[in-house]
Amino acid sequence: MRKNYDVIIIGAGIVGSMVARFLSKYQLEILLIEKEVDIGMGASSANSAILHAGYDALPGSNKAITNVMAVEMWPELSEELGIDYSRCGDYVVAVDEADVLVLEELLERGRQNGVPGIEIISGEEMRQREPLIRPDAVAALWAPTGAISDPFAATVAAAENAVMNGVHLMRNTAFEDFIIEGNRILGVRTNQGDFLCRWAVNAAGLHADEVMHKAGVRPEFVIRPRRGKYVILDKADFQLTRATVLFPTPTEKGKGILVAGTLHGNIIVGPNANFVDSKENKDITREGIQEIWEGGNKLVPAIQRKHIIAEFAVLRATGNAPSPQSKSGFW
Numbered sequence: 001m002r003k004n005y006d007v008i009i010i011g012a013g014i015v016g017s018m019v020a021r022f023l024s025k026y027q028l029e030i031l032l033i034e035k036e037v038d039i040g041m042g043a044s045s046a047n048s049a050i051l052h053a054g055y056d057a058l059p060g061s062n063k064a065i066t067n068v069m070a071v072e073m074w075p076e077l078s079e080e081l082g083i084d085y086s087r088c089g090d091y092v093v094a095v096d097e098a099d100v101l102v103l104e105e106l107l108e109r110g111r112q113n114g115v116p117g118i119e120i121i122s123g124e125e126m127r128q129r130e131p132l133i134r135p136d137a138v139a140a141l142w143a144p145t146g147a148i149s150d151p152f153a154a155t156v157a158a159a160e161n162a163v164m165n166g167v168h169l170m171r172n173t174a175f176e177d178f179i180i181e182g183n184r185i186l187g188v189r190t191n192q193g194d195f196l197c198r199w200a201v202n203a204a205g206l207h208a209d210e211v212m213h214k215a216g217v218r219p220e221f222v223i224r225p226r227r228g229k230y231v232i233l234d235k236a237d238f239q240l241t242r243a244t245v246l247f248p249t250p251t252e253k254g255k256g257i258l259v260a261g262t263l264h265g266n267i268i269v270g271p272n273a274n275f276v277d278s279k280e281n282k283d284i285t286r287e288g289i290q291e292i293w294e295g296g297n298k299l300v301p302a303i304q305r306k307h308i309i310a311e312f313a314v315l316r317a318t319g320n321a322p323s324p325q326s327k328s329g330f331w
């Protein structure tokens with residue numbers, strides 16, 4: 001087994017897999033390590049699957065820039081990787097005048113961020129486009145470039161492409177420590193042995209703080225898991241008029257509980273957002289499901305609990321000191 005690499009990437013979620021694919025264009029020996037039995041088992045396996053149009057992130061932030069850039073990149077990316085996505089657009093629905101003020105703020109941010117085609121439509125127009133929306137909706141923000149994807153398929157496709165290009169992938173391989181000399185990283189220690197490298201990329205998601213601490217970087221930065229739960233509805237029992245994404249008006253707590261189509265033809269409802277103590281705690285509680293249920297019903301009263309065919313939970317990596325560049329107003 002080769003033990004000497006140019007680059008070692010720690011974590012094979014969407015970030016590590018896409019970085020591996022990108023770097024595989026170059027003459028580099030690359031190792032991608034993943035602690036789990038398979039790739040993409042973290043946040044990239046189970047999220048809302050939305051390609052955000054870019055109206056939510058604060059103007060000038062990295063998130064604003066990359067949201068808009070990513071939306072433009074997806075047609076080519078999906079073709080190259082053979083993965084599906086649907087540019088169905090998304091709506092943020094307002095139910096009172098206070099909500100409309102928030103929509104106006106999002107519209108302004110969207111314009112500053114360069115989001116194309118963004119506009120506020122009336123409640124009546126919203127009801128025409130989606131008759132199942134709550135009847136008292138007064139307005140909605142419409143972003144035609146919002147889209148839905150399959151993040152797990154994208155992770156697998158990126159990693160597969162990287163491996164075809166010569167990247168060495170090791171699963172069941174957990175990073176344990178860095179091999180450091182002076183102030184230089186010389187390699188990584190894993191449960192499968194030591195590997196030398198010239199550069200190490202930290203793409204460990206929820207565990208990225210622990211990895212950076214091993215390099216002696218920013219000990220004050222800590223990631224706290226914030227659990228989000230979802231339910232999936234049976235496609236035979238319930239459909240929106242057109243598969244799209246319906247958000248409530250965001251609050252300071254976050255984007256809120258959405259109702260959206262998926263690429264598989266089902267409807268997804270969620271997530272809620274609650275801090276938990278353990279990075280392993282993906283428990284699904286009765287109260288959590290009730291919270292999601294009430295949130296979904298507020299947007300689309302016609303959904304019923306009997307339509308649920310699956311439930312799952314996923315953990316957000318929430319840092320205690322986000323950089324101003326990554327700030328988003330409602331996330």
Ligand SMILES: Cc1cc2nc3c(=O)[nH]c(=O)nc-3n(C[C@H](O)[C@H](O)[C@H](O)COP(=O)(O)OP(=O)(O)OC[C@H]3O[C@@H](n4cnc5c(N)ncnc54)[C@H](O)[C@@H]3O)c2cc1C
Pocket residue numbers: 010011012013014015016033034035036039040041042043044045046047048049050051052173174175176203204205206207208227228229271314315316317
């Ligand atoms: C509820 C929720 C909803 C979301 N909705 C959206 C959305 O609609 N649109 C969107 O763009 N984003 C969304 N996100 C965010 C998105 O899921 C993440 O930004 C993205 O998946 C992060 O990818 P990642 O590769 O950094 O992390 P992960 O997918 O978590 O990958 C990290 C990988 O590192 C591995 N790892 C960790 N420690 C080690 C170690 N010591 N050694 C080796 N491997 C290790 C893990 O096993 C994991 O596979 C959502 C997130 C959540 C939680």
